[in-house]
Amino acid sequence: MKVTVVGAGAVGASCAEYIAIKDFASEVVLLDIKEGYAEGKAMDLMQTASLNGFDTKITGVTNDYSKTADSDICVITSGIPRKPGMTREELIGINAGIVKTVSSSLIEHSPNTIIIVVSNPMDTMTYLVHKSTDLPKNRIIGMGGALDSARFKYRLAEALGAPISDVDGMVIGGHSDKGMVPLIGKAVRNSVVVSEFLSEERMGQVVQDTKVGGATLTGLLGTSAWYAPGAAVSGMVQAIACDTKKIFPCSALLEGEFGLSDLSIGVPCILGANGIEKIVEISLSDAEKAKLAESAEGVKKTNGLLEL
Numbered sequence: 001m002k003v004t005v006v007g008a009g010a011v012g013a014s015c016a017e018y019i020a021i022k023d024f025a026s027e028v029v030l031l032d033i034k035e036g037y038a039e040g041k042a043m044d045l046m047q048t049a050s051l052n053g054f055d056t057k058i059t060g061v062t063n064d065y066s067k068t069a070d071s072d073i074c075v076i077t078s079g080i081p082r083k084p085g086m087t088r089e090e091l092i093g094i095n096a097g098i099v100k101t102v103s104s105s106l107i108e109h110s111p112n113t114i115i116i117v118v119s120n121p122m123d124t125m126t127y128l129v130h131k132s133t134d135l136p137k138n139r140i141i142g143m144g145g146a147l148d149s150a151r152f153k154y155r156l157a158e159a160l161g162a163p164i165s166d167v168d169g170m171v172i173g174g175h176s177d178k179g180m181v182p183l184i185g186k187a188v189r190n191s192v193v194v195s196e197f198l199s200e201e202r203m204g205q206v207v208q209d210t211k212v213g214g215a216t217l218t219g220l221l222g223t224s225a226w227y228a229p230g231a232a233v234s235g236m237v238q239a240i241a242c243d244t245k246k247i248f249p250c251s252a253l254l255e256g257e258f259g260l261s262d263l264s265i266g267v268p269c270i271l272g273a274n275g276i277e278k279i280v281e282i283s284l285s286d287a288e289k290a291k292l293a294e295s296a297e298g299v300k301k302t303n304g305l306l307e308l
C-alpha cells in the first residue's frame with residue numbers, strides 16, 4: 001500500500017506521521033514544492049520509526065511526481081492555511097490553482113488512485129477536482145466531517161463530563177464556520193440521546209463551539225490546526241487501505257442524494273477499498289434538512305467563484 005501526501009507542511013507531516021504510526025502502509029511519499037523540505041520532514045519522521053515502532057518507509061521529494069507513481073491513495077494538503085480573522089473561503093484565490101495542478105500531476109502518475117482533498121476551502125476544492133479530472137466520483141473524497149465530528153465529540157464529552165469514548169456524534173454539511181451541521185439530536189452518550197443529560201442551552205453551546213472549532217484553534221495558534229486534521233485523514237486512509245467499510249462523514253459529489261446535486265458536501269459515507277463505497281442517506285429531521293440545504297447554498301456560492 002503506497003500513499004502519497006502532497007504538502008509537507010503542518011497537516012501533511014502530521015498526516016504522514018499518523019499513517020506511519022498506525023503501520024498499515026508499506027510506503028508514504030511526502031512531496032512539497034519547497035526545496036528539501038519534504039526530504040527533511042521525511043528524514044525526521046523516519047528517525048522516529050525505531051522509537052515509535054513502525055516499519056512504514058517514508059520518503060520525501062521536491063516536486064518530483066515520478067516518485068509518487070502507482071500510489072493507491074493520494075492526499076492533497078498543499079496550499080495556504082488561514083490566519084486569525086480569516087475564513088476558509090478567502091483561501092480560494094491561491095489554493096484553487098495549486099489543487100488543480102497538483103491533482104492533475106498526481107493522476108498522470110497514478111491513474112487508479114483515490115484522492116483525499118484537505119486543502120481549503122475543502123468542499124469547493126473537492127468539487128474542483130471532480131470538475132477538472134476524469135476520476136470516478138467514488139475516488140475523490142473531501143476530508144472535513146471526520147475532523148468536525150472529532151471536535152463535536154470533544155465538546156460533547158466536555159459538556160457531559162464524560163470520557164470521549166462514551167460519546168458519539170456526527171457533523172455533516174459544509175466544512176465552514178457557518179455551514180457545519182452538528183447532528184445534536186442524534187448525538188449519544190452510550191446509546192442515550194444527549195438531550196437526556198443536557199439543557200437546550202448547553203446543547204446549543206456545544207453546536208456553536210463545534211462549528212467554530214477551526215477558527216478557535218487558528219486564533220490560539222496563529223495558523224490553523226494540524227494534529228486532529230492529520231489524525232482524521234489517517235483514519236480515512238486506513239479505512240480505504242484496510243477496506244474496513246467504516247462510516248465517515250466525507251465531502252462527496254451528490255447527484256440527488258439528500259435532495260442535493262452538483263456539489264461536494266459532507267454526508268455520511270461508507271469507506272472501503274473503492275473509496276466511497278456508498279453514501280448513506282440517513283433520515284434527517286425537518287430542521288436538520290433545512291440546515292443542510294442552507295449549508296449547500298453556501299458551498300455553491302463559493303463554487304461559483306471557481307473558474308471552471
Ligand SMILES: NC(=O)C1=CN([C@@H]2O[C@H](COP(=O)(O)OP(=O)(O)OC[C@H]3O[C@@H](n4cnc5c(N)ncnc54)[C@H](O)[C@@H]3O)[C@@H](O)[C@H]2O)C=CC1
Nearest residue numbers: 007009010011032033078079080081118119120122143229
Ligand atoms: N479540510 C480540513 O479539515 C483542513 C484543511 N486544512 C487546510 O490544509 C492546507 C494546509 O495547511 P497547513 O499544512 O497548515 O499549511 P502549511 O503552510 O503548513 O503547509 C502547506 C504546504 O504546502 C506546500 N505547497 C504549496 N504549494 C504547493 C504545490 N504547488 N505543490 C506542493 N506543495 C505545495 C507548501 O510549501 C507548504 O509546505 C490549508 O489549505 C488548510 O486550510 C487544514 C486543516 C484542516
Ligand SMILES: O=C([O-])CC(=O)C(=O)O
Nearest residue numbers: 082088214215218224225
Ligand atoms: O480552520 C481552518 O482553517 C483549518 C481547518 O479546516 C480546520 O482546522 O478545521
